[in-house]
Amino acid sequence: MAKKTKERDFNLYHFEETKKIEKKRNKKKSKQVKEKESDNKFSFDNEIVIGVTKLEQPKKTSRTSKVTKQKNSKTIDAKKQDSKNNEMKREKINKKSKKSNLEVKPKKKQEKLKKENKSQQKNKKEQNYKKIKKEILTPEEYERKEKIKKRNLYIAKYIMLGILLIGVILCAMFSPLFNIKDIIIEGNETISTEQIISLSKIQLGDNLFKINSAKLNKQIKENPYIDEIKITRKLPSAIVISIIERKPAYLIEYANGYIYIDKKGYILKISETKLELPILQGTETILNEDSLEGERLCIEDLNKLSIILKVMQIATDNDIQNLINRIDIENENNIKLIFETEEKTAYIGDSSNLNIKILTIKEILQKTKGEAGEILVNMDLNKEYPVFRERV
Known part of the structure; x- marks a missing residue:
């Protein structure tokens, strides 16, 4: 406790001494300031001024001295305040100058x-001006821009649809749901379903969407009787092959048999059986056993066939088509119709006025039943009369 009391006394003593020292310093500073102010004051006593005479001041009374003392005290106080204000202004100016020096660089x-x-x-x-210039367009340019925008939108839509379709097709091609379980053949009369399936080379279990319809069409058309093919996929697991067959319309005698020909001039089959169809005579097509079925007649015979x-x-x-047994097309300007059952031959000539010629042939056939002979209608029937020449 004694130590603590000693320390406190020491601290108090030290604090009082520091206060005394600070008071002395402040007094010295105030004296120095007063001396400076007195030095700065102008007085005639201290200065020698040339051409100026100092007037003697009148002696002041006690009352005036009191007033003057009061005034002098007031002026001293005002001067002190002015000096303080000046110092404050200087300090502010110095601070501003320092700040200005510091703020020069920034x-x-x-x-x-x-x-x-x-x-x-x-x-x-x-840039904005350029953009505005670009945006200011003529009506033609504006229409062109709009067309381009629309086109781009359509293209984007089609691309999206295409991507979706590709995705769907890929899913369908690799899905077991679409494996073929049924093969349906429609429209076949002369060709059996087994023959068409063997030509198609389709097997049960094949994917429905992996079948190439163009290739399938080509494979099935290897048979000359098949004219047109339509392939439809019946979801989820059936394929339908619809067929339009070629039908024989005419015959050509070949060796000991007959060649069947359709209306388009395709050679369908070589057979020994004779069908009840008209036989074409005088054809120019060179016929070979190796390259017959599926081929067509030559161009000359096809032109004659169009007349027939x-x-x-x-x-x-x-109603006389069933009476025609043979047609001679050796000379297209002198076509012959042979009626074997009626024992008559009609000479038509060229393809002009066919309606009148066939009508006259029909009338002559009706009038000359049981008589063999030749019917001549190979002239202009508007100017000449038809002729029936009886065979002797």
Whole structure:
């Protein structure tokens, strides 16, 4: 406890001494300030002024001295305040000068930044002006832009649809749901379903969407009787093959048999059996056993066949098509129709006025039943009369 009391006394003593020292310092400073102010004051006593005479001041009374003392005290106080204010102003000025010296560099930076900002703003304005110039379009250019936009939209839509379709197809191709379980053949009359399936080379269990329809069409058309094919996929696991067959319309005598020909001139089959169809005579097509079935007649015979088709169509309209047994097409300007059952031969000539010629042949056939002979209608029937020449 004694130690603590000693320490406290020491601290108090030290604190009082420091206070005394500070008071002395402040007094000295106030004296120095007063001396400076007195030095700064102008007085005629201290200065020698040339050409100026100092007037003697009148003696002041006691009352005036009191007033003057009061005034002098007031002026001293005012001067003190002015000096303080001046010092404050100087300090402020010094601080501002220091700040200005410190702020010189950042001001330069700011000026640079301002210049850069101005240049950037100019560039932006120029860019905006260019954009506005581009945007100001003529009506033709505007229409063109709109068309391009629409086209791009359509293209994007189609691309999306295409991607979706590809995805669906890929899923379908690798899914076991679409494996073939049924093969349906439609429209076949002369060809059996087994023959068509063997030609198609389709097997049960094949994927429905992996079948190439063009290849399948080609494979099945190897048979000359098949004219057209339609392939439809019946989901989920059936395929339908619809067929339109070629039918024999005419015969050509070949060796000991007959060649069946359809209306388009395709060679369908070589057979020994004779069908109840008209036989074509005088064809120019070179016929070989190796390359017959599935081939067509030569161009000359096809041109003659087009005339025969017209003749037979008019004959069917007049109900005499079944009476025609043979047609001689050796000379297309002198076509012959042979009626074996009627024992008559009709000479048509060329393909002009076929309707009148067939009608006259029909009338002559009706009038000359049981008589063998030749019917001549190979002339202009508007100017000449037809002729029936009886065979002797």
